[in-house]
Amino acid sequence: MTTSTPTPDQQAPGTVVGEPPRISVGVLGARGRMGTEVVKAVNAADDLELVAMVDEGDWLFNVADAGAQVVVDFTRPDVVMDNIRFCIDQNISCVVGTTGFDEQKLATVAEWLEPKPDVGVVIAPNFGIGAILLMRFAQEAARFFPSTEIVELHHPNKVDAPSGTAVRTARLVAAARRAAGLPASPDATTDSLPGARGADVEGVAVHAVRLTGLVAHQEVLMGAAGETLTLRHDSYDRASFMPGVLLAVREIGRRPGLTVGLESFLGL
Ligand SMILES: NC(=O)C1=CN([C@@H]2O[C@H](COP(=O)(O)OP(=O)(O)OC[C@H]3O[C@@H](n4cnc5c(N)ncnc54)[C@H](O)[C@@H]3O)[C@@H](O)[C@H]2O)C=CC1
Ligand SMILES: O=C(O)C1=N[C@H](C(=O)O)C[C@H](O)C1
Numbered sequence: 001m002t003t004s005t006p007t008p009d010q011q012a013p014g015t016v017v018g019e020p021p022r023i024s025v026g027v028l029g030a031r032g033r034m035g036t037e038v039v040k041a042v043n044a045a046d047d048l049e050l051v052a053m054v055d056e057g058d059w060l061f062n063v064a065d066a067g068a069q070v071v072v073d074f075t076r077p078d079v080v081m082d083n084i085r086f087c088i089d090q091n092i093s094c095v096v097g098t099t100g101f102d103e104q105k106l107a108t109v110a111e112w113l114e115p116k117p118d119v120g121v122v123i124a125p126n127f128g129i130g131a132i133l134l135m136r137f138a139q140e141a142a143r144f145f146p147s148t149e150i151v152e153l154h155h156p157n158k159v160d161a162p163s164g165t166a167v168r169t170a171r172l173v174a175a176a177r178r179a180a181g182l183p184a185s186p187d188a189t190t191d192s193l194p195g196a197r198g199a200d201v202e203g204v205a206v207h208a209v210r211l212t213g214l215v216a217h218q219e220v221l222m223g224a225a226g227e228t229l230t231l232r233h234d235s236y237d238r239a240s241f242m243p244g245v246l247l248a249v250r251e252i253g254r255r256p257g258l259t260v261g262l263e264s265f266l267g268l
Contacts, residue, residue, distance in 0.1 A: 025249055026052035026068030026092070028060075028083050033157075034074035034097060034238060041242040042072075048249060064090040070249050073098050077160055081105060088112045088119055095248040096123040097241070099164030101260075110258045120252040122259040125164030127244030131218065132262055134233040135165070138220040139172040141229060143180035145222035148173050149198070153209040153217040161208040165218055167201055168261070173220070174202035 025042050029035040030053035042050045051066035056075075060083070063071050070093045073083050077100025087094045088109075101123055109121055126132060142148055150173075152166040162170075184203050198207040216235040221228060235241065244262050251265050259265070 020047070022047055022049040023249060023253070024049050024051045024067050024069045026050075026054065026063030026066060026071040028054050028063070028071055028073040029075035029098070031055040032074055034241065035072075037238040037242060038072050038074060038245055041239075041246055042249070045246060048246070060086055063087070063092065068092055070095060070252055072096075072245060072249060076100075081108070084109055084121060085112060088116055088121070091116065091119055093120040093252045094122070095245060095252055096121065097125075097127055097245065099125055099160055101125075101164070106258065106260060113257055117256055120255045120257060120259070122248050122252055122255065122262065122265070124244070124248070124260070124262040125168045126216075127241040127248065127262060128216070128233065128235050129244060129266070130233045130240070131165055131216075131235065132244070132266065132268070134218065134220065134231050135169050135172055135261075136263065136268055137231050138169055138222075139176050141222055141231070142173040142176035143182065145224045145229065146182065147185040147221075147223040148177070149185070149205045149207065149221050150201075151207045151209065151219045151221065153211060153214050153219075155214050155216070156210040156212055158210065161210070162199055162201070162206045163208070163216070163218070165216075166206045166208070169218065169220060170201035170204040170206050174204050177203070 025048050027035050027038050030039055039050060039053060042048045051068050052063040054060060054062050071087050072095045073080055074097045075083060077098060080096060080098040084094055084096065113119060113121060150166050150170055152163045154163060189197060198205040215237065218233050220231040247265055248262060
């Protein structure tokens with residue numbers, strides 16, 4: 001086998017001679033709370049190259065023009081579908097942290113991906129390793145407890161409620177309860193102010209707190225006769241999401257199609 005070292009004018013953008021090519025990354029929502037953190041994390045990673053930063057009002061084609069191989073999206077639930085559509089059309093893989101996905105939206109993304117066997121999209125409501133583990137632990141424990149409720153607590157600028165993480169946790173718990181044949185959590189409440197018992201996500205009550213000083217926190221409360229189990233995760237800083245985001249950016253090129261949640265990337 002013969003190999004040749006490309007001269008500088010033959011190299012793809014981002015290639016450093018003697019080193020594997022870097023992954024070109026575009027960030028959507030780049031001026032937001034999460035986007036700012038992603039920009040920092042990508043810039044600090046030797047194997048990644050930040051090629052485009054796009055926020056509201058910017059030209060979305062910038063990510064394609066700049067040759068992004070992977071786009072990271074932390075924008076808003078009402079715009080994320082258009083962004084994903086655009087990226088898939090442009091053969092750009094996506095790491096999506098934006099929340100607000102229901103089964104219908106996920107099915108639509110899967111449909112868009114069908115004719116694109118080389119494009120991958122991972123949509124994860126939470127990239128924090130601890131939060132992902134909490135979801136798994138809750139799923140495992142659910143069948144042992146007649147009662148489960150979820151409390152999510154966030155900074156007051158969060159636009160959606162309940163959080164995407166809480167909705168996914170509730171769905172995972174509900175599925176585990178169904179599989180174990182558990183009836184609905186006992187609740188004799190007959191009249192209450194609307195909202196007092198939280199939102200009902202597949203039979204699991206989810207309560208949302210918005211409080212100055214918080215970042216992102218979740219408790220899953222489980223109860224049985226004479227005992228309770230409380231699982232709690234706290235993100236005190238948005239840096240907590242970055243190892244998961246960077247893992248997804250590095251892996252998504254090897255994972256065509258739609259992946260929901262980061263669990264499989266972690267070997268869970
Ligand atoms: N999966 C995860 O681990 C996490 C997910 N999130 C989710 O990420 C999303 C963003 O959260 P934050 O950064 O706190 O919000 P943010 O409001 O600080 O940032 C959103 C940014 O998106 C920009 N934007 C709006 N429309 C756009 C468009 N069409 N194209 C490009 N940029 C656009 C906004 O101008 C803003 O700068 C939310 O859905 C949140 O729930 C937040 C933290 C962790
Ligand atoms: O908006 C946030 O801040 C967060 N959003 C995600 C969610 O809705 O679950 C993840 C994390 O909770 C932070």
